[in-house]
Amino acid sequence: MITLISGTARKGSRTRKLADNYLRMLRDQGADPKLFCLETYSVWERDEAFIQAEQELLIPAQKFVFIIPEYNGSIPGMLKMLLDNSAIKDCWWGKKALLTGLADGRAGNLRGLEHMTGILNYLHVDVYWNKLPISRISTEMTEDGTLIQPATVAAIHDQINGFLHF
Secondary structure, eight states, rough: OOOEEEOOTTTHHHHHHHHHHHHHHHHHOOOOOOOEEETTOOSSOOHHHHHHHHHISSOSSSEEEEEEEOBBBBOOOOHHHHHSSSHHHTTTOOOOEEEEOOOOSSSSTEEEEEEHHHHHTTTTTTEESEEEOOSSSTTTBBBTBBBHHHHHHHHHHHHHHHHTOO
8 A cells, every 4th residue: 555645734735736646646557545634634643533544544554655845944844743643663664655855946855855764764664766856846837736847747757657666
């Protein structure tokens, strides 16, 4: 099972729109991904809804796809809170992850991808080598979330295809 994590709690974000593109592309390549959207869950507390989501979406997953926006040169605090409040050994240890960053700046959250790699490695997660930083996201997709740059669409397809064989 693959769980895709949309890495921000901001409603209507480009992160979620990019996550929806990844969900569609994963399905197009034969996968059946599930979505863990930080907009939906109170990750700062282990309430009943969080524990149920953990049981259904995190623990059974063998692979994770993280879509991570840049927040102050790194990852969103809510994403870190998800990791900190989860049952770490059950949710993360021995699993695999794909990382994609996005930002309106030039680096596509490259620094945040490296921070997340370090955190996930600490949690015994193998991170796929092809991390994709998507820069200037406002020029990469329309307001409704349609990706408009053919080179970016091709890079995502290649990244997903490699990850499915990882």
